[in-house]
Amino acid sequence: MRILHQSQGFTTFEQAVSKAEKSNRSVLYSKTMKIDAIDPLQFYEAGYSIFHGTRTFWQDPKSEAVFAGAGAARTFNIENKNRFDALSNQWNAFLKDAVIDNEASDGGPVILGGFSFDPEKDKSHEWTSFKQGYFQLPAFMLTVNQYGHAFLTMNIVFNKGENAVSVWNRMQEQKEALLNKAVTTIQDVNVVSIKEYEPEGWKSSITSVVKRIDNKELEKVVLARKVKVQFDDKKRSDSVLEKLRDDQSESFIFSFEAGDSCFIGATPERLIKKNHNKVLSTCLAGSIARGNTMKEDQQLGHELLNDQKNLGEHEIVVRMISKSLEDLCHQLTVPKQPVLMKMRDIQHLYTPVEGKTDRASILEFVKELHPTPALGGTPTHKAMEMIRDEEEMDRGFYAAPVGWLNAVGDGEFAVAIRSGLLSGEKAYLYAGCGVVKDSDAESEYQETLIKLRPMVRAVGGTIS
Numbered sequence: 001m002r003i004l005h006q007s008q009g010f011t012t013f014e015q016a017v018s019k020a021e022k023s024n025r026s027v028l029y030s031k032t033m034k035i036d037a038i039d040p041l042q043f044y045e046a047g048y049s050i051f052h053g054t055r056t057f058w059q060d061p062k063s064e065a066v067f068a069g070a071g072a073a074r075t076f077n078i079e080n081k082n083r084f085d086a087l088s089n090q091w092n093a094f095l096k097d098a099v100i101d102n103e104a105s106d107g108g109p110v111i112l113g114g115f116s117f118d119p120e121k122d123k124s125h126e127w128t129s130f131k132q133g134y135f136q137l138p139a140f141m142l143t144v145n146q147y148g149h150a151f152l153t154m155n156i157v158f159n160k161g162e163n164a165v166s167v168w169n170r171m172q173e174q175k176e177a178l179l180n181k182a183v184t185t186i187q188d189v190n191v192v193s194i195k196e197y198e199p200e201g202w203k204s205s206i207t208s209v210v211k212r213i214d215n216k217e218l219e220k221v222v223l224a225r226k227v228k229v230q231f232d233d234k235k236r237s238d239s240v241l242e243k244l245r246d247d248q249s250e251s252f253i254f255s256f257e258a259g260d261s262c263f264i265g266a267t268p269e270r271l272i273k274k275n276h277n278k279v280l281s282t283c284l285a286g287s288i289a290r291g292n293t294m295k296e297d298q299q300l301g302h303e304l305l306n307d308q309k310n311l312g313e314h315e316i317v318v319r320m321i322s323k324s325l326e327d328l329c330h331q332l333t334v335p336k337q338p339v340l341m342k343m344r345d346i347q348h349l350y351t352p353v354e355g356k357t358d359r360a361s362i363l364e365f366v367k368e369l370h371p372t373p374a375l376g377g378t379p380t381h382k383a384m385e386m387i388r389d390e391e392e393m394d395r396g397f398y399a400a401p402v403g404w405l406n407a408v409g410d411g412e413f414a415v416a417i418r419s420g421l422l423s424g425e426k427a428y429l430y431a432g433c434g435v436v437k438d439s440d441a442e443s444e445y446q447e448t449l450i451k452l453r454p455m456v457r458a459v460g461g462t463i464s
């Protein structure tokens with residue numbers, strides 16, 4: 001056997017090969033090694049030439065776990081409407097025969113991606129590649145932990161009958177190419193137009209929903225809309241990510257490529273984080289603009305903290321999340337009052353919720369929590385029906401859970417707001433707001449304009 005760049009890992013790789021030969025099944029081989037620090041975005045960009053269409057990116061607000069993935073060792077494309085269980089089953093079955101060689105506590109096999117907001121909504125063409133769930137196990141994944149230490153995970157699915165040496169050699173060649181690629185400047189493209197879809201019609205929907213809330217049909221519903229951006233050439237996700245990372249470092253920054261499409265965004269809203277027996281969720285609802293001066297900003301913050309409409313909007317979310325977590329956790333801590341969370345364009349009411357659990361998988365939490373009234377409404381079923389009827393668009397993965405999951409069921413999911421779908425020379429950007437009994441259509445419309453701003457800016461445009 002001639003082995004190119006014989007390096008650490010070949011012995012455990014041989015174990016995976018012989019397991020595949022004996023069992024007659026495909027076997028995952030996952031090898032993690034410590035490497036010299038490298039910028040995750042540089043790694044993502046380096047993946048463009050070989051792995052364009054299969055790259056992934058994730059960064060949490062404190063940069064405790066930053067992942068950049070290039071290539072797909074395996075794609076989990078979920079069509080089943082029971083999407084959380086379907087992914088959980090497929091992931092666990094896939095891991096059963098895996099050979100995992102990882103001395104570090106970081107890295108290892110991790111899947112990254114997201115789910116649809118509403119499995120019952122008719123799917124529109126722009127979301128074709130994503131279905132009910134879309135997750136990638138990267139062929140190459142860079143992990144940077146909170147101490148700035150970097151790890152490279154290589155994942156290979158070995159099939160019986162394959163030539164082990166050539167599979168190994170190809171991986172080594174690709175690894176060298178990724179780690180040693182010189183940085184190139186991305187040719188940027190221009191925004192030609194930004195189209196809003198019938199804003200007046202959207203405002204009338206808000207007014208009619210407020211009437212139904214007054215009639216006690218339901219308490220809260222979140223209505224969203226989209227805008228379409230036209231570019232003069234294909235828009236690359238790399239350049240959008242770079243802008244989001246510069247402007248929105250207090251948010252979760254994510255990117256999931258699926259062929260020519262890419263779901264990308266910077267969301268401030270955590271759905272759930274699970275690390276062994278510790279879980280953390282976030283209630284985020286109620287919004288106001290940032291001020292132009294420090295004084296004005298503080299006044300606006302003070303106004304938000306005391307505004308009955310926004311406090312009501314927020315309280316509904318706290319109530320539901322606490323109730324959902326009660327069944328899955330012991331020792332639940334829920335602060336009595338929200339505090340402010342400030343981003344570049346907007347401030348929100350924020351209540352963190354913490355607990356302890358003995359549940360095995362973060363997906364159990366995702367299933368229980370989604371959709372929270374921060375993106376759906378109360379009562380949930382009624383609100384989902386109303387969203388399906390009133391919204392003229394398919395939300396796709398917007399407002400749905402996105403994140404990552406490792407081999408022991410730990411991970412983190414955020415709610416994919418402040419996000420958009422890049423699709424060749426077009427992008428669709430999404431924003432919504434919580435409609436309650438005191439909502440005013442024009443103010444809610446203005447609130448969506450503020451929420452659209454970060455993504456519009458990240459793709460190189462402006463919106464009033």
Ligand SMILES: C=C(O[C@@H]1C=C(C(=O)O)C=C[C@H]1O)C(=O)O
Binds near residue numbers: 269432
């Ligand atoms: C629906 C969105 O955001 C949600 C709605 C909010 C509100 O109406 O106050 C605030 C934060 C999010 O829960 C969005 O950004 O698209």
Ligand SMILES: [Mg+2]
Binds near residue numbers: 285286313447
């Ligand atoms: Mg609101």
